[in-house]
Amino acid sequence: xxxxxxxxxxxxxxxxxxxxxxxxxxxxxxxxxxxxxxxxxxxxxxxxxxxxxxxxxxxxxxxxxxxxxxxxxxxxxxxxxxxxxxxxxxxxxxxxxxxxxxxxxxxxxxxxxxxxxxxxxxxxxxxxxxxxxxx
Amino acid sequence: xxxxxxxxxxxxxxxxxxxxxxxxxxxxxxxxxxxxxxxxxxxxxxxxxxxxxxxxxxxxxxxxxxxxxxxxxxxxxxxxxxxxxxxxxxxxxxxxxxxxxxxxxxxxxxxxxxxxxxxxxxxxxxxxxx
Numbered sequence: 001x002x003x004x005x006x007x008x009x010x011x012x013x014x015x016x017x018x019x020x021x022x023x024x025x026x027x028x029x030x031x032x033x034x035x036x037x038x039x040x041x042x043x044x045x046x047x048x049x050x051x052x053x054x055x056x057x058x059x060x061x062x063x064x065x066x067x068x069x070x071x072x073x074x075x076x077x078x079x080x081x082x083x084x085x086x087x088x089x090x091x092x093x094x095x096x097x098x099x100x101x102x103x104x105x106x107x108x109x110x111x112x113x114x115x116x117x118x119x120x121x122x123x124x125x126x127x128x129x130x131x132x133x134x135x
Numbered sequence: 136x137x138x139x140x141x142x143x144x145x146x147x148x149x150x151x152x153x154x155x156x157x158x159x160x161x162x163x164x165x166x167x168x169x170x171x172x173x174x175x176x177x178x179x180x181x182x183x184x185x186x187x188x189x190x191x192x193x194x195x196x197x198x199x200x201x202x203x204x205x206x207x208x209x210x211x212x213x214x215x216x217x218x219x220x221x222x223x224x225x226x227x228x229x230x231x232x233x234x235x236x237x238x239x240x241x242x243x244x245x246x247x248x249x250x251x252x253x254x255x256x257x258x259x260x261x262x263x264x265x
Binding site for chain 2: 003005007019020023026027030031033034036130131133134135
């Protein structure tokens with residue numbers, strides 16, 4: 001396992017309604033230990049995974065949204081959100097949790113992990129990835 | 136080509152496991168190499184030997200076991216997903232204080248690292264699910 005591959009985790013479903021979002025996050029956290037080039041994409045209802053103020057007491061499930069904020073500490077800092085999916089759901093970047101990371105190549109300056117991309121740009125990102133895991 | 140497969144859905148409810156089986160079988164018959172078949176989410180339900188489908192239907196679990204035997208396939212059930220859904224081998228059953236195990240022949244239980252490794256080691260990782 002010498003060569004570094006580009007892993008892209010594609011998240012397409014809302015959290016809590018199904019287990020895919022939670023179990024995708026578990027793969028990302030385990031995968032971070034393998035020192036590969038990791039990126040996450042959020043599109044379709046997957047954009048809801050990153051929304052602020054998730055409150056799950058009523059549905060009796062664990063609110064796992066704080067875990068996304070820890071991704072920067074795992075060197076997972078390329079988080080692409082599809083613009084069209086966000087807009088179609090009446091959401092803007094302000095509705096999403098601010099996900100940050102410290103850039104070691106820039107004197108540990110705090111930077112945003114989330115990048116808004118168009119569907120066409122995301123297609124390009126998928127095309128350039130070696131391993132695309134869709135959840 | 137060296138490929139691996141990830142299956143994200145359980146048997147019968149969803150066609151993912153059938154399609155993955157047909158794909159894997161066809162690829163092996165064409166002389167390709169399968170590094171690993173990884174079962175995740177409800178996909179771990181493909182690995183219980185307690186499944187008893189009607190006799191006039193395909194037996195999805197046994198089919199995987201037979202293919203594994205024939206081609207020395209590595210069928211891996213994700214441990215975290217398996218624990219949630221009540222799929223256990225003898226070690227897991229003992230470790231978690233359960234009174235039985237139910238893993239089918241030819242399957243083994245291991246961690247998510249096996250999925251990442253499959254992605255790294257294979258030319259293609261093909262996923263089957265929604």
